[in-house]
Amino acid sequence: xxxxxxxxxxxxxxxxxxxxxxxxxxxxxxxxxxxxxxxxxxxxxxxxxxxxxxxxxxxxxxxxxxxxxxxxxxxxxxxxxxxxxxxxxxxxxxxxxxxxxxxxxxxxxxxxxxxxxxxxxxxx
Amino acid sequence: xxxxxxxxxxxxxxxxxxxxxxxxxxxxxxxxxxxxxxxxxxxxxxxxxxxxxxxxxxxxxxxxxxxxxxxxxxxxxxxxxxxxxxxxxxxxxxxxxxxxxxxxxxxxxxxxxxxxxxxxxxxx
DNA sequence: CGCTTGACCTTGAGCAACTCCAGCTTGTTA
DNA sequence: TAACAAGCTGGAGTTGCTCAAGGTCAAGCG
Numbered sequence: 001x002x003x004x005x006x007x008x009x010x011x012x013x014x015x016x017x018x019x020x021x022x023x024x025x026x027x028x029x030x031x032x033x034x035x036x037x038x039x040x041x042x043x044x045x046x047x048x049x050x051x052x053x054x055x056x057x058x059x060x061x062x063x064x065x066x067x068x069x070x071x072x073x074x075x076x077x078x079x080x081x082x083x084x085x086x087x088x089x090x091x092x093x094x095x096x097x098x099x100x101x102x103x104x105x106x107x108x109x110x111x112x113x114x115x116x117x118x119x120x121x122x123x124x
Numbered sequence: 125x126x127x128x129x130x131x132x133x134x135x136x137x138x139x140x141x142x143x144x145x146x147x148x149x150x151x152x153x154x155x156x157x158x159x160x161x162x163x164x165x166x167x168x169x170x171x172x173x174x175x176x177x178x179x180x181x182x183x184x185x186x187x188x189x190x191x192x193x194x195x196x197x198x199x200x201x202x203x204x205x206x207x208x209x210x211x212x213x214x215x216x217x218x219x220x221x222x223x224x225x226x227x228x229x230x231x232x233x234x235x236x237x238x239x240x241x242x243x244x245x246x247x248x
Numbered sequence: 249c250g251c252t253t254g255a256c257c258t259t260g261a262g263c264a265a266c267t268c269c270a271g272c273t274t275g276t277t278a
Numbered sequence: 279t280a281a282c283a284a285g286c287t288g289g290a291g292t293t294g295c296t297c298a299a300g301g302t303c304a305a306g307c308g
Binding site for chain 4: 139143
Binding site: 049055056081082084085088101112113116117 | 173176177179180205206208209212213215216219222223225226228229230232233236237240241243244
């Protein structure tokens with residue numbers, strides 16, 4: 001799978017994928033003989049995870065730290081479990097905040113839209 | 125009400141309020157004799173609206189356009205209703221996307237966290 | 249009455265996280 | 279063999295804040 005397919009499959013733009021690679025958020029993609037990046041199913045799955053975390057506001061620095069822990073060898077796979085849990089649990093809390101913001105905005109929009117609709121109806 | 129009180133009441137940082145004023149997203153705040161900005165209840169309510177829209181990802185350019193329409197005179201208050209509705213309805217759609225992203229991430233986190241918890245339990 | 253303090257002011261630089269662009273390489277297709 | 283499509287790199291540009299330096303001014307204290 002090339003980068004444009006990986007982009008479509010993950011929801012990240014091509015530029016963003018290259019940027020993430022350079023930023024150490026994914027293991028450097030292997031290349032074909034032309035020098036093009038090749039993505040397998042695992043790589044794409046990881047891109048999707050990155051997209052989820054970033055879309056919901058996890059800072060790059062945290063995502064990078066999580067990435068390093070996930071892609072480290074077996075030794076780190078053990079020793080880093082606690083830290084990974086910490087990062088993910090902190091993000092769960094952030095999601096709750098986001099949900100509140102979303103709900104507040106939903107309410108605001110519903111209200112304002114009904115006001116403007118009433119104004120339009122009266123004008124006409 | 126001074127800027128630090130307005131900041132606490134709206135959830136925007138002091139710097140952000142000044143930045144929004146300069147960016148034309150709020151009517152230039154009146155000043156007291158020292159040159160300090162003064163915010164009344166309406167101004168703070170508007171800051172809260174800005175906070176809701178931005179926290180949920182409306183681009184500055186759209187917020188600014190909405191702000192201009194809202195704070196224009198009576199003539200524009202009539203003629204701009206349709207455009208305001210358009211802006212807000214578009215944002216409602218964006219909220220639905222955000223909700224989906226949030227839910228997807230929630231699921232992912234719940235799954236990953238349970239996996240890591242199982243690993244921790246086994247280690248110990 | 250002078251001095252310090254604290255909260256605000258402005259201007260401008262810095263930063264995060266992309267996004268876009270110019271110019272180059274390479275397999276394929278006509 | 280020339281053109282094309284898709285990728286590559288390095289670097290500049292954009293958005294939306296955030297921070298820092300240096301300045302003003304009313305109020306309180308000695």
